[in-house]
Amino acid sequence: MNISLVVFQGPSASGKTTLQAVLGLPRIVTWTSRAPREGEVNGVDYHFTDRKVLERMMLEGQMLETSEYRGHLYGTSLASIEETASGGLHSIVLDASGARIARERLGDRVLLIGVSASRAECEARLIARGSDIEQIKTRLAGYEEEIDALENCDLIVRSGEGALERAGQIIRALRPLLGAAAAE
Ligand SMILES: Nc1ncnc2c1ncn2[C@@H]1O[C@H](COP(=O)(O)OP(=O)(O)OP(=O)(O)O)[C@@H](O)[C@H]1O
Ligand SMILES: Nc1nc2c(ncn2[C@@H]2O[C@H](COP(=O)(O)O)[C@@H](O)[C@H]2O)c(=O)[nH]1
Numbered sequence: 001m002n003i004s005l006v007v008f009q010g011p012s013a014s015g016k017t018t019l020q021a022v023l024g025l026p027r028i029v030t031w032t033s034r035a036p037r038e039g040e041v042n043g044v045d046y047h048f049t050d051r052k053v054l055e056r057m058m059l060e061g062q063m064l065e066t067s068e069y070r071g072h073l074y075g076t077s078l079a080s081i082e083e084t085a086s087g088g089l090h091s092i093v094l095d096a097s098g099a100r101i102a103r104e105r106l107g108d109r110v111l112l113i114g115v116s117a118s119r120a121e122c123e124a125r126l127i128a129r130g131s132d133i134e135q136i137k138t139r140l141a142g143y144e145e146e147i148d149a150l151e152n153c154d155l156i157v158r159s160g161e162g163a164l165e166r167a168g169q170i171i172r173a174l175r176p177l178l179g180a181a182a183a184e
Contacts, residue, residue: 007102009098113157119143
Protein backbone atom coordinates (compact mmCIF):
# COMPACT_ATOMS: atom_id res chain seq x y z
CA MET A 1 0.00 0.00 0.00
CA ASN A 2 1.38 3.37 -1.03
CA ILE A 3 0.20 5.63 1.79
CA SER A 4 2.33 8.71 2.43
CA LEU A 5 -0.09 11.04 4.22
CA VAL A 6 -2.34 10.41 7.24
CA VAL A 7 -5.16 12.97 7.36
CA PHE A 8 -7.08 13.53 10.61
CA GLN A 9 -10.58 14.97 10.32
CA GLY A 10 -13.51 15.43 12.69
CA PRO A 11 -15.44 18.06 14.66
CA SER A 12 -13.69 20.94 16.37
CA ALA A 13 -12.11 19.85 19.67
CA SER A 14 -12.78 16.17 18.96
CA GLY A 15 -9.07 15.56 19.60
CA LYS A 16 -7.50 15.44 16.12
CA THR A 17 -4.36 17.36 17.04
CA THR A 18 -3.99 15.38 20.27
CA LEU A 19 -4.21 12.08 18.41
CA GLN A 20 -1.81 13.37 15.76
CA ALA A 21 0.72 14.11 18.51
CA VAL A 22 0.26 10.64 20.01
CA LEU A 23 0.92 8.98 16.66
CA GLY A 24 4.09 11.04 16.42
CA LEU A 25 4.45 11.24 12.64
CA PRO A 26 6.16 14.27 11.05
CA ARG A 27 3.46 16.93 10.66
CA ILE A 28 2.57 19.03 7.65
CA VAL A 29 2.23 22.62 8.89
CA THR A 30 -0.72 24.36 7.24
CA TRP A 31 -1.54 28.06 6.78
CA THR A 32 -4.18 30.12 8.52
CA SER A 33 -5.42 33.69 8.70
CA ARG A 34 -6.58 33.23 12.31
CA ALA A 35 -4.56 34.69 15.18
CA PRO A 36 -2.32 32.34 17.21
CA ARG A 37 -3.75 30.99 20.46
CA GLU A 38 -1.70 31.34 23.59
CA GLY A 39 1.32 29.04 23.30
CA GLU A 40 1.02 28.48 19.55
CA VAL A 41 4.22 29.07 17.59
CA ASN A 42 4.48 30.39 14.04
CA GLY A 43 5.90 27.74 11.70
CA VAL A 44 5.24 24.98 14.23
CA ASP A 45 1.49 24.98 14.89
CA TYR A 46 0.64 26.92 11.72
CA HIS A 47 2.11 29.37 9.29
CA PHE A 48 0.19 32.36 10.64
CA THR A 49 -0.41 35.00 8.01
CA ASP A 50 -3.10 37.37 6.80
CA ARG A 51 -5.93 36.66 4.43
CA LYS A 52 -4.37 38.71 1.61
CA VAL A 53 -1.22 36.58 1.56
CA LEU A 54 -3.27 33.39 1.48
CA GLU A 55 -5.53 34.73 -1.27
CA ARG A 56 -2.47 35.63 -3.33
CA MET A 57 -1.03 32.12 -2.80
CA MET A 58 -4.34 30.68 -4.01
CA LEU A 59 -4.31 32.85 -7.15
CA GLU A 60 -0.73 31.85 -7.87
CA GLY A 61 -1.72 28.17 -7.73
CA GLN A 62 0.43 27.45 -4.69
CA MET A 63 -2.28 25.65 -2.69
CA LEU A 64 -3.46 22.03 -2.70
CA GLU A 65 -6.66 23.16 -0.99
CA THR A 66 -8.08 26.00 1.07
CA SER A 67 -11.08 26.17 3.35
CA GLU A 68 -13.11 28.97 4.84
CA TYR A 69 -13.60 27.72 8.40
CA ARG A 70 -15.65 29.71 10.91
CA GLY A 71 -14.57 33.11 9.61
CA HIS A 72 -10.94 32.33 8.82
CA LEU A 73 -9.07 31.03 5.82
CA TYR A 74 -6.98 27.84 6.16
CA GLY A 75 -4.92 26.07 3.55
CA THR A 76 -2.34 23.46 2.62
CA SER A 77 0.46 24.50 0.29
CA LEU A 78 1.53 22.23 -2.54
CA ALA A 79 5.13 22.76 -1.43
CA SER A 80 4.38 21.20 1.96
CA ILE A 81 2.74 18.20 0.31
CA GLU A 82 5.78 17.69 -1.90
CA GLU A 83 7.71 16.96 1.31
CA THR A 84 5.66 13.81 1.68
CA ALA A 85 6.79 12.59 -1.74
CA SER A 86 10.38 12.62 -0.53
CA GLY A 87 9.72 9.55 1.60
CA GLY A 88 8.30 8.59 4.96
CA LEU A 89 4.85 8.94 6.33
CA HIS A 90 3.52 12.42 7.26
CA SER A 91 0.34 13.61 8.95
CA ILE A 92 -1.96 16.60 8.67
CA VAL A 93 -5.13 17.86 10.41
CA LEU A 94 -7.84 19.15 8.07
CA ASP A 95 -11.52 19.99 8.16
CA ALA A 96 -13.92 17.77 6.20
CA SER A 97 -13.73 19.80 2.99
CA GLY A 98 -9.92 19.80 3.03
CA ALA A 99 -9.86 16.06 3.71
CA ARG A 100 -12.21 15.43 0.78
CA ILE A 101 -10.00 17.44 -1.58
CA ALA A 102 -6.85 15.74 -0.29
CA ARG A 103 -8.44 12.38 -1.09
CA GLU A 104 -9.59 13.57 -4.52
CA ARG A 105 -6.22 15.01 -5.46
CA LEU A 106 -3.83 12.57 -3.79
CA GLY A 107 -5.95 9.41 -4.04
CA ASP A 108 -4.58 6.28 -2.40
CA ARG A 109 -1.57 8.13 -1.01
CA VAL A 110 -3.98 9.37 1.69
CA LEU A 111 -5.25 7.49 4.74
CA LEU A 112 -8.24 9.30 6.25
CA ILE A 113 -8.61 8.89 10.01
CA GLY A 114 -11.80 10.34 11.49
CA VAL A 115 -11.80 11.47 15.11
CA SER A 116 -15.18 11.36 16.78
CA ALA A 117 -16.41 12.70 20.14
CA SER A 118 -19.86 13.64 21.41
CA ARG A 119 -21.08 17.22 21.06
CA ALA A 120 -21.00 17.54 24.87
CA GLU A 121 -17.37 16.38 24.99
CA CYS A 122 -16.38 18.83 22.25
CA GLU A 123 -18.20 21.65 24.01
CA ALA A 124 -16.50 20.88 27.33
CA ARG A 125 -13.08 20.80 25.63
CA LEU A 126 -13.72 24.08 23.83
CA ILE A 127 -14.64 25.68 27.16
CA ALA A 128 -11.51 24.24 28.78
CA ARG A 129 -9.43 25.55 25.86
CA GLY A 130 -10.63 29.05 26.75
CA SER A 131 -12.84 29.68 23.72
CA ASP A 132 -15.44 32.41 24.18
CA ILE A 133 -19.17 31.73 23.84
CA GLU A 134 -19.32 32.99 20.24
CA GLN A 135 -16.41 30.79 19.12
CA ILE A 136 -17.95 27.80 20.87
CA LYS A 137 -21.29 28.36 19.12
CA THR A 138 -19.64 28.90 15.73
CA ARG A 139 -17.49 25.81 16.03
CA LEU A 140 -20.28 23.58 17.33
CA ALA A 141 -22.45 24.77 14.42
CA GLY A 142 -20.22 22.66 12.17
CA TYR A 143 -20.46 19.58 14.43
CA GLU A 144 -23.09 17.61 12.43
CA GLU A 145 -21.40 18.29 9.09
CA GLU A 146 -18.07 17.00 10.40
CA ILE A 147 -19.71 13.95 11.97
CA ASP A 148 -21.56 13.16 8.70
CA ALA A 149 -18.27 13.41 6.77
CA LEU A 150 -16.70 10.70 8.97
CA GLU A 151 -18.39 8.18 6.67
CA ASN A 152 -15.70 9.00 4.06
CA CYS A 153 -12.91 7.92 6.42
CA ASP A 154 -10.88 4.73 6.23
CA LEU A 155 -10.80 4.48 10.04
CA ILE A 156 -12.72 6.23 12.80
CA VAL A 157 -11.32 6.71 16.30
CA ARG A 158 -13.52 7.63 19.21
CA SER A 159 -11.71 10.23 21.27
CA GLY A 160 -13.33 9.85 24.67
CA GLU A 161 -12.12 8.25 27.88
CA GLY A 162 -9.15 5.99 27.22
CA ALA A 163 -8.31 7.76 23.96
CA LEU A 164 -4.58 7.28 24.35
CA GLU A 165 -4.86 3.53 24.79
CA ARG A 166 -7.04 3.38 21.69
CA ALA A 167 -4.51 5.42 19.77
CA GLY A 168 -1.87 2.89 20.78
CA GLN A 169 -4.06 0.12 19.41
CA ILE A 170 -4.42 2.05 16.18
CA ILE A 171 -0.68 2.46 15.80
CA ARG A 172 -0.27 -1.28 16.15
CA ALA A 173 -3.08 -1.91 13.68
CA LEU A 174 -1.69 0.60 11.19
CA ARG A 175 1.83 -0.78 10.97
CA PRO A 176 1.03 -3.84 8.85
CA LEU A 177 -1.55 -1.85 6.89
CA LEU A 178 0.89 0.87 5.92
CA GLY A 179 3.68 -1.57 5.20
CA ALA A 180 6.69 -0.12 3.47
CA ALA A 181 5.64 3.52 3.84
CA ALA A 182 5.58 3.27 7.64
CA ALA A 183 8.93 1.55 7.75
CA GLU A 184 10.77 4.36 5.97
N1 LIG B 1 -9.56 12.23 24.74
C1 LIG B 1 -9.52 13.43 25.32
N2 LIG B 1 -10.00 13.60 26.56
C2 LIG B 1 -10.00 14.82 27.14
N3 LIG B 1 -9.54 15.96 26.56
C3 LIG B 1 -9.05 15.84 25.32
C4 LIG B 1 -9.02 14.59 24.63
N4 LIG B 1 -8.51 14.79 23.41
C5 LIG B 1 -8.24 16.11 23.33
N5 LIG B 1 -8.55 16.74 24.49
C6 LIG B 1 -8.40 18.18 24.78
O1 LIG B 1 -9.39 18.84 24.01
C7 LIG B 1 -8.87 20.04 23.46
C8 LIG B 1 -9.00 19.99 21.93
O2 LIG B 1 -8.16 18.96 21.48
P1 LIG B 1 -7.46 19.06 20.08
O3 LIG B 1 -6.80 20.37 19.90
O4 LIG B 1 -6.66 17.82 19.90
O5 LIG B 1 -8.75 19.01 19.12
P2 LIG B 1 -8.89 19.31 17.57
O6 LIG B 1 -9.90 18.33 17.07
O7 LIG B 1 -7.55 19.30 16.92
O8 LIG B 1 -9.50 20.77 17.65
P3 LIG B 1 -9.71 21.90 16.53
O9 LIG B 1 -10.28 21.28 15.31
O10 LIG B 1 -10.68 22.84 17.18
O11 LIG B 1 -8.38 22.52 16.28
C9 LIG B 1 -7.42 20.15 23.90
O12 LIG B 1 -7.37 21.03 25.01
C10 LIG B 1 -7.07 18.72 24.30
O13 LIG B 1 -6.12 18.69 25.34
N1 LIG C 1 -9.13 22.45 4.97
C1 LIG C 1 -8.20 22.79 5.90
N2 LIG C 1 -8.51 22.72 7.20
C2 LIG C 1 -7.55 23.01 8.08
C3 LIG C 1 -6.26 23.40 7.69
N3 LIG C 1 -5.52 23.62 8.79
C4 LIG C 1 -6.33 23.38 9.85
N4 LIG C 1 -7.55 23.01 9.42
C5 LIG C 1 -8.75 22.70 10.20
O1 LIG C 1 -9.34 23.90 10.61
C6 LIG C 1 -10.12 23.67 11.77
C7 LIG C 1 -9.85 24.73 12.81
O2 LIG C 1 -8.54 24.67 13.30
P1 LIG C 1 -8.08 25.52 14.58
O3 LIG C 1 -6.61 25.29 14.71
O4 LIG C 1 -8.45 26.94 14.32
O5 LIG C 1 -8.84 24.97 15.75
C8 LIG C 1 -9.76 22.29 12.27
O6 LIG C 1 -10.77 21.39 11.88
C9 LIG C 1 -8.52 22.01 11.50
O7 LIG C 1 -8.42 20.65 11.30
C10 LIG C 1 -5.97 23.46 6.30
O8 LIG C 1 -4.88 23.80 5.85
N5 LIG C 1 -6.98 23.15 5.46
